[in-house]
Amino acid sequence: MAPATIDTNQATAFGATVRGTVIRPGDTNYDEARAVWNGMIDKRPALIVRCRGAADVIAAVNFAREHDLPVAVRGGGHNVAGTAVCDDGLVIDLSEMRGVRVAPHERTAWVQAGATWADVDHETQAFGLATPGGVVSDTGVAGLTLGGGIGHLRCAYGLTCDNLRSVELVTADGEYLTASEDEHEELFWGLRGGGGNFGVVTAFEFDLHPVGPDVATCLVFYPSDRLTECLQAYRAYVKSAPKGVSTLVFAGELPDEALFEGNDIHRQKFAVMGCYAGHVNDGERKLSPLRTLTKPIADLSGVRPYTEFQQFLDEDYPDGMRYYWKSLYLDGLSASVIDRIAYWAEAAPSPLSTVDIWQLGGAIERVDAEESAFAGRHAPFLLGVEANWERAENDEANVEWVQDCLNDMRQFSDGSVYLNFPGFLEGGEETMRATFGPSYERLVVLKDEYDPSNFFSRNQNVVPSGTTRTDGGATARE
Numbered sequence: 163m164a165p166a167t168i169d170t171n172q173a174t175a176f177g178a179t180v181r182g183t184v185i186r187p188g189d190t191n192y193d194e195a196r197a198v199w200n201g202m203i204d205k206r207p208a209l210i211v212r213c214r215g216a217a218d219v220i221a222a223v224n225f226a227r228e229h230d231l232p233v234a235v236r237g238g239g240h241n242v243a244g245t246a247v248c249d250d251g252l253v254i255d256l257s258e259m260r261g262v263r264v265a266p267h268e269r270t271a272w273v274q275a276g277a278t279w280a281d282v283d284h285e286t287q288a289f290g291l292a293t294p295g296g297v298v299s300d301t302g303v304a305g306l307t308l309g310g311g312i313g314h315l316r317c318a319y320g321l322t323c324d325n326l327r328s329v330e331l332v333t334a335d336g337e338y339l340t341a342s343e344d345e346h347e348e349l350f351w352g353l354r355g356g357g358g359n360f361g362v363v364t365a366f367e368f369d370l371h372p373v374g375p376d377v378a379t380c381l382v383f384y385p386s387d388r389l390t391e392c393l394q395a396y397r398a399y400v401k402s403a404p405k406g407v408s409t410l411v412f413a414g415e416l417p418d419e420a421l422f423e424g425n426d427i428h429r430q431k432f433a434v435m436g437c438y439a440g441h442v443n444d445g446e447r448k449l450s451p452l453r454t455l456t457k458p459i460a461d462l463s464g465v466r467p468y469t470e471f472q473q474f475l476d477e478d479y480p481d482g483m484r485y486y487w488k489s490l491y492l493d494g495l496s497a498s499v500i501d502r503i504a505y506w507a508e509a510a511p512s513p514l515s516t517v518d519i520w521q522l523g524g525a526i527e528r529v530d531a532e533e534s535a536f537a538g539r540h541a542p543f544l545l546g547v548e549a550n551w552e553r554a555e556n557d558e559a560n561v562e563w564v565q566d567c568l569n570d571m572r573q574f575s576d577g578s579v580y581l582n583f584p585g586f587l588e589g590g591e592e593t594m595r596a597t598f599g600p601s602y603e604r605l606v607v608l609k610d611e612y613d614p615s616n617f618f619s620r621n622q623n624v625v626p627s628g629t630t631r632t633d634g635g636a637t638a639r640e
Contacts, residue, residue, distance in 0.1 A: 168208050168229060179221045181214040182258065195255070196247055198236070201482040202557065203244035207234070210253040216330065216338055216364045219254060223362060224336045226252040227617065234620045235362050238278045238302020242487050243584050245358075245620045246305075254362055256304070264289060269370040270327060275304040275363045279313075282368075283469050292373035292468060293325045294318075297410070299473045304363055309581035309622070310355045310536045312544065314471065315373065317408040317524030318439035323354035323536055324529050325369045331361035334617035338364075352608045355536025356598075357581050358621040359605070360612045371439070374468035378438045378445025380409070380452050381462040381474065383421070386430035389413060389504050390497075392455040393519075396434065397495040400521050400542075404448040408524070409436030412548075413507035414516035421460050430508060431459060436521075437471055478514075479550070486549040486561050488568045489583035490575040491541035495519070499574050506547070506567040511559040517567070518546035535605060537578055537598045545571055546583050581622045591625050 168186075177184035185195045186209055195210045208231065211222045226233045232251030239246055239257055247253050256276035263272045266289040273282055280299035286292050294315040296306050306313075311322020319325065328342035329350065341350040352360060384392055396411060403409070413432035422429075434452045438445025442465045453463055479485075492499060507517045520543060527539050538544065547567045549560035578597040595602045602624070609616070609626040616626055 168231070172229070173209060176209070176211075176221070176225050179225075180211060180218040182212045182218045185210040185212070196253070197482070198244060198246050199240045199479075199481050199485075200242055200244055201484045202486065203241075203247060205234075205244070205247040205249050207248055207253045208250050210255055212255045212258050214258060216332065219256070219332045219362050219364055220336050220338060222252060222254045223332050223334065223617075226254075227334065227336070232620065233617060235358060235618070237275050237304030237363075238300065240278070240298070240301040241305055242485055242582075243622075245622075248620050256362075256364070259364065262286075264291070264370070266291065271368045271370055273303055273366045273368060275365060277303045279303060279306075279472060280469075283472055286370055287374055287467075287469050289370075290372060290374055291370035293368040293370050294320060294322050295472065296322075297472070298475050298479055299469075300476060303366065305358070306582060307366060308353060308356070308358050308363065310538065312520060312522075312580065312582070314408055314437050315371070315439050316526055317403070317521065318406040319371050320525040320529060321355070321536060322368075323534055324525070325371075326350075326354055327367040327369055329353050329363055329367075330365040331363045333361040334613040334615065342367075348608060349612065351533070352535045352605055354534035355581075356605050356608075356624065359609055359618055359624045361618065373439055376442055376465050377468045377471060378442045378449055378465055379463060379471050380434060380436045380449040382453050382455075382458045383416065383431050383433045383460045384456055384458055386413060386432055386504065386507065388456040389432050389507075390500055392432070393495060393500045393503070394497075395455050396452070399451055400495075400523075403521070403524070404438070405524065406438050406440045406445070407436060407448055408439075409434060409452065409521045411435075411519040412516040413503060413518075414510055415513035416516070417513050421462075426459055428513065429459075432507070435474075437468075483514075484549075484551050484554070484557065484560070486564050487583045488547045488564050489580040490545045490568060490571055491522075491538050491578050491580070492519075492543040492545050492571075492574050493576070494542055494574075496574070499571075502570060502574075503545075506563075506570070509563060509567075510549070511556065511563055512549060512551035514550040514552075515560065515563070516546075516548050516550075518544075518548060520544040520546060535598070535601055537601060538580055541578075544580055545575070546580075547571075548583075584622055590623070594622060594624060 234248035236246035259274040259276035279295035
């Protein structure tokens with residue numbers, strides 16, 4: 163089917179219905195507006211509307227539906243898979259909707275869907291409060307939350323989606339509604355980990371917890387030739403990890419001239435990163451075993467502001483670099499898993515790439531699996547494979563490395579994935595079914611109710627009954 167066309171008069175008339183800005187091809191800011199964080203993504207939408215509020219979102223959804231335009235939804239824009247922008251369609255850009263309102267006595271925060279975690283942390287930390295977010299502060303709140311949300315506070319306070327009180331959104335027919343445990347309860351279930359399938363979220367309400375302003379943190383770099391014995395010790399530590407500790411291991415070259423000198427700059431390494439959500443003195447003691455797995459190359463552990471720790475990795479993920487990520491939930495950290503992690507970290511074609519192991523469990527597994535759509539509560543660890551590189555001519559080698567690594571590591575997994583590390587949309591419905599298991603059909607029922615034509619299909623898509631998958635995330639009516 164040929165893409166719909168929007169003429170100047172239609173675009174002008176649409177622009178008169180919104181407070182935000184409507185941007186078209188040829189406008190001086192068009193290329194800047196269509197660019198997203200992942201430099202691999204090069205899409206050319208017919209229109210971009212930078213919304214200023216829920217009324218603009220309603221107008222945009224209605225306009226796209228009436229003109230049969232494909233729709234992409236952009237929150238904070240930190241989107242690995244590139245689904246925040248589309249060719250020949252309408253981008254509903256929420257990045258100017260960044261308001262955060264904290265109710266410190268109720269320990270809640272209302273957050274607009276274009277906010278980043280830096281926006282949230284700035285407001286909540288004024289009151290010594292936080293909700294679990296990501297591990298890079300310019301990650302968008304919306305995408306991370308809808309996919310689950312695995313961050314530095316996960317083992318203490320759960321996933322980001324576990325801390326939702328309510329969600330405001332616009333559905334495919336332009337209806338504005340609120341989902342919570344008291345209204346549209348089933349939709350609320352699906353929004354907690356089921357992805358962006360059911361509408362355009364305009365705001366979230368989160369529970370907050372006492373965190374900071376200072377926290378005990380761990381960031382230690384070790385030589386990769388000791389990775390096997392150190393990960394065995396790490397596995398033992400995690401098995402009886404103190405409540406409140408959340409850790410992450412990443413392996414690769416990790417070149418950083420500000421941290422390392424001489425041969426250490428390009429030496430293969432692995433790092434252990436974590437924090438403790440509690441009193442800093444207790445945290446330093448409880449994190450100390452991770453600092454002595456072997457003789458470190460560098461140790462940046464210590465007590466620091468929570469906001470600083472949240473920003474620690476920001477410089478490693480600059481706008482415009484090229485990214486291709488995948489994930490698998492792992493059954494454990496057996497000797498064979500550790501051996502393959504070491505192999506694939508060494509095999510990475512880019513010195514900026516890493517193989518990551520995320521500790522799960524704790525508060526994540528204490529939430530009943532039926533309480534939300536999030537599908538990874540069963541797993542003790544998450545494998546993340548991050549290809550990060552700078553030049554387009556290296557695309558094929560880096561993508562191939564990720565895919566080969568995932569194909570190898572599936573032997574240690576049930577095949578389910580974390581929706582926020584999807585790379586691109588390969589696998590489609592098969593991957594979604596493997597990830598959600600029996601809950602997938604429950605998501606289909608929700609999709610049939612709120613988006614039966616698959617208007618919102620440029621995502622990790624739940625395909626409604628009565629539609630068939632075509633290409634690029636699009637669907638057609640049967």
